[in-house]
Each structure stands twice: as C-alpha cells, then as structure tokens.
Amino acid sequence: MVIAVASGKGGTGKTTIAVNLALTLERDMPVQLLDCDVEEPNAHLFLHPLLDVSEKVTLPVPVVDHSKCNGCGRCSEVCAFNAIIAIGTHVMVFPELCHGCGGCSRFCPMSAISEEPREIGVVESGHAGQIEFVQGRVNVGNPLAPPVVRAVKSKIDARQVKVVIIDAPPGTSCPVVASLKDSDFCVLVTEPTPFGLNDLVLAIDVAKELDIPFGVVINRSGLGNKDLLTYCRREKVPVLLEIPFDRRYAACYARGGRLVEEFPELKEAFRRLWQRIRALATTGQTEFRGPS
Amino acid sequence: MKLAVTAQGIDLDSAIDPRFGRCQYFVIIDPDTEEFEAIANQSLTTSGGAGIQSAQFLADRKVDAVITGNVGPNAARALQGAGIEVYTMTSGTVREAVKAYKEGKLSTVSGATVGPHFGMGSGAK
Structure with a gap:
C-alpha cells in the first residue's frame, strides 16, 4: 500500500x-x-x-548538429517550453528550460538533433x-x-x-x-x-x-x-x-x-x-x- | 529598418512596458516614416521562456532593434543570436522612445540587465 x-x-x-x-x-x-x-x-x-x-x-536535452540543420524550425514548433528556437536558420537550445520530452529530436526532418544527459539531481x-x-x-x-x-x-x-x-x-x-x-x-x-x-x-x-x-x-x-x-x-x-x-x-x-x-x-x-x-x-x- | 518598443498600450502615446518577455504589446515601427503596428504579446501567459519566445517573435518579424526596460539572461542570449540590438529605456512613451532612439540618446546593452523571472507577476520584484 x-x-x-x-x-x-x-x-x-x-x-x-x-x-x-x-x-x-x-x-x-x-x-x-x-x-x-x-x-x-x-x-x-x-x-x-x-x-x-x-x-x-538526468534529463535528455537536445544537441543540434548545425551541419545537418536546415533551419526549418520544426523543433521550435513542437517544444512546449521554449527550450529550443529557430531564429532565421540558426537554432538555439536553452537546456535549463528543457523538460526532456524528446519531441524535437523525434520530429527533426534532418535528424540533426541528438540528445545528451543533463544532470538535474x-x-x-x-x-x-x-x-x-x-x-x-x-x-x-x-x-x-x-x-x-x-x-x-x-x-x-x-x-x-x-x-x-x-x-x-x-x-x-x-x-x-x-x-x-x-x-x-x-x-x-x-x-x-x-x-x-x-x-x-x-x-x-x-x-x-x-x-x-x-x-x-x-x-x-x-x-x-x-x-x-x-x-x-x-x-x-x-x-x-x-x-x-x-x-x-x-x-x-x-x-x-x-x-x-x-x-x-x-x-x-x-x-x-x-x-x-x-x-x-x-x-x-x-x-x-x-x-x- | 524596423524598431520594436515594448509598450503597455497600442498607440504611440502608450507608456513603455519595462518588461521584455512579458510586456503587454510590441509596437513595431519604422522610425523614419513612423508607420507602426501594435501586436499583443502572445508570450504574456506562457509558463516559462517568455523572453525567448518574444525574441523569436521579433526575429520572425525581421525586427532590427528593440527598446525595452529590462531583458533577462535567456532573452539577452536569444536576441543576440537573432542579431537584434537592445536599447534600454525604463519610462516615458513609445513616441518619446522612438525620438530618443533617432537622436542617438539611448545606449545598447549586450547582456542581461536583470535576473531570470524579473517580469513575472507584477513586473517588479
């Protein structure tokens, strides 16, 4: 119980x-x-x-391979926490806002996003x-x-x-x-x-x-x-x-x-x-x- | 050239909103022609990352510079990444802000002017 x-x-x-x-x-x-x-x-x-x-x-947070990224902004669209944004063709990650859902890497059409563990506690x-x-x-x-x-x-x-x-x-x-x-x-x-x-x-x-x-x-x-x-x-x-x-x-x-x-x-x-x-x-x- | 001013209302006589990510409105103006539009800030009620979202919004609108009271650390990074210049002015109207900008009286900042979550709640912590 x-x-x-x-x-x-x-x-x-x-x-x-x-x-x-x-x-x-x-x-x-x-x-x-x-x-x-x-x-x-x-x-x-x-x-x-x-x-x-x-x-x-740990939480899995995104790491962007800029050589593969085409700046489409799909990652930013799927993120509910503003932890990843595409400005023009430049993608920026804000790890401390990431909840580790994995959405951005899953939906990236260029497979440009991998994940690395971030220790949170x-x-x-x-x-x-x-x-x-x-x-x-x-x-x-x-x-x-x-x-x-x-x-x-x-x-x-x-x-x-x-x-x-x-x-x-x-x-x-x-x-x-x-x-x-x-x-x-x-x-x-x-x-x-x-x-x-x-x-x-x-x-x-x-x-x-x-x-x-x-x-x-x-x-x-x-x-x-x-x-x-x-x-x-x-x-x-x-x-x-x-x-x-x-x-x-x-x-x-x-x-x-x-x-x-x-x-x-x-x-x-x-x-x-x-x-x-x-x-x-x-x-x-x-x-x-x-x-x- | 497109200039954004964080504002508490929708016209040029509205007061500047000292918060960046959680300002009421963005007044986006061409300082030469003074043609402008006011857009309600969609990030006002987001649970987190309001400054980042606002920076992205301004970048999508191809804004070159923003006049606001304060920017937090994440907003500063995002604005810098977007190549948007940040000028600070904490009181006065949008019209006065644009005038001060045109006269070269405002100074730029490159980093955060306040800590995270400054603009949450009443806007003064």
Whole structure:
C-alpha cells in the first residue's frame, strides 16, 4: 500500500506524520519511506538514515548538429517550453528550460538533433533502522522537480515492502501531483488556521482529481479557530487524527526528536491513524460514511 | 529598418512596458516614416521562456532593434543570436522612445540587465 502524506500549506507537519507513521509500523512490517520533497528533503533529520547508494538523475536535452540543420524550425514548433528556437536558420537550445520530452529530436526532418544527459539531481537510498529510506534532491538552480520525484518513486519496492510512505512537497503544483500519483491513500496534514483551511481545500481538489481516497490529520489542534472542523464535518471529510498544540511536541520536533518514542499517547494515536488509513484505503471511499 | 518598443498600450502615446518577455504589446515601427503596428504579446501567459519566445517573435518579424526596460539572461542570449540590438529605456512613451532612439540618446546593452523571472507577476520584484 502506498500512502502519500501531503498538504496544501507548508509547515503543517507532513514530515512529522510521515516519519512517525513509519516508526510506528517498522517493527510490524517492512516499510519504505520516500522523501519526495526534493527541493528541501528533511525526513533524514529525524531518521538519520545510512545512505549508501547515490544515483544521478538526468534529463535528455537536445544537441543540434548545425551541419545537418536546415533551419526549418520544426523543433521550435513542437517544444512546449521554449527550450529550443529557430531564429532565421540558426537554432538555439536553452537546456535549463528543457523538460526532456524528446519531441524535437523525434520530429527533426534532418535528424540533426541528438540528445545528451543533463544532470538535474540525485536519488539517495539506504536504511534507517528497519525502514528502507529513499530521498531525492534537485540540484540548486534547477527548476525541474517532477523528474527527480519520479526517480525517487521508481525505487518503490512493491514486492518486498508492505507499506510505502511518501513525504510529498507542500502546495498543489506539478511536484505534488508527481508525488501523489498512483498512491492508494492520501493523508492531508493541515492546521486549524485560515491559511491551513484555504490550502487544504486546494489540496483536496488535487486528491479528488487524481481519484485518491484521502483523510485529514489536524496538527496543532486547539490553535486558530473552528472553521476547519466545521468544514470537515460539512463536507464529510474524515478526520483521521488530531495532534494537540503542545509545547512539548514542538520542542521534540525542534531538536529532531521522534514523537512516537517520547510520548506514549502519540504512539497510540499513530496506531489508530494507521488503522483508519488501512480501513479507508481498502474500501477506497473518498468520503466518510460512518456515523457522524 | 524596423524598431520594436515594448509598450503597455497600442498607440504611440502608450507608456513603455519595462518588461521584455512579458510586456503587454510590441509596437513595431519604422522610425523614419513612423508607420507602426501594435501586436499583443502572445508570450504574456506562457509558463516559462517568455523572453525567448518574444525574441523569436521579433526575429520572425525581421525586427532590427528593440527598446525595452529590462531583458533577462535567456532573452539577452536569444536576441543576440537573432542579431537584434537592445536599447534600454525604463519610462516615458513609445513616441518619446522612438525620438530618443533617432537622436542617438539611448545606449545598447549586450547582456542581461536583470535576473531570470524579473517580469513575472507584477513586473517588479
């Protein structure tokens, strides 16, 4: 089962939920944790994995053989990202805009375009205790996170592992969609503030669009106002877990601690979270239909 | 000779648009006859590479020089590749820009005057 942990708003506690859920399950079943927040992966700060494999992620970018090019401009027509242009009979490539689709080389009538790999990031894997750990990192200055996210997800080991937990990036843009795609369940972490609610609604739209059953974890419960709970009740969005706004939890997080190992009440809470996820994921329902 | 001015409107009294790739309009003018046409910038809403696309647009129209506020690194490279001269002027109208150009009061730039994504959003970051 693949569980993606996402949120609209940043800083709501995605990594906290992903890491502590993995720690809750690791003794009972083989677990894989994928940090897909490749622009700033941080799950390693809590798990201290031993990373023994590092693989480069590359994109194929076009190289033009100007002796073969007749300047017809077909390459420029097929490129959706303005990464290759024909000015007069002169073709120019802008590698940092290239998404690596291969269209230009495929449609070049003169076969003047070949491809060379451009490194855009890295995938690192290893172990943290019983947890199989994978994380991606995009190179600084590279705006293309989705291919790195996909490279991280290519490490999903469905045969060996029972539960895969994906720590997704914040927001609702391409890297989030790449992280959530093909998951069996989506945990949306939010907080009871106006920003938390606003961005949760956007994230729910993404989950619905991708047809992934979802539930909400309310972090820092007690903070802000009641609008979030009212919304969840009205829209029949299942609330899987509420973590109270507690200074001790914040202090634990701030020093890179593990909530489920320091607070027995949270260990219990994460067990219940897992049971609820499993129940909702297996029935595939996107709305809570139990007694309200 | 064809001169392009990035503009916020469609006539000679429109203000210069300081953004290149994401300007509202290109006013393309013959500085001698002052015959001109204004064309809405199709790159305004593109997700990326607006400067490159705009440079290609001007090259396709056989423009020789452009007056704009700022150009980013990719636009500068594309304009240079197209052999289009870049003159900078950040305020005033299209008419004033053309006059300043004819009087030789504008200076050319060969590289980028701002970083990437300068013209996104409100145009001032």
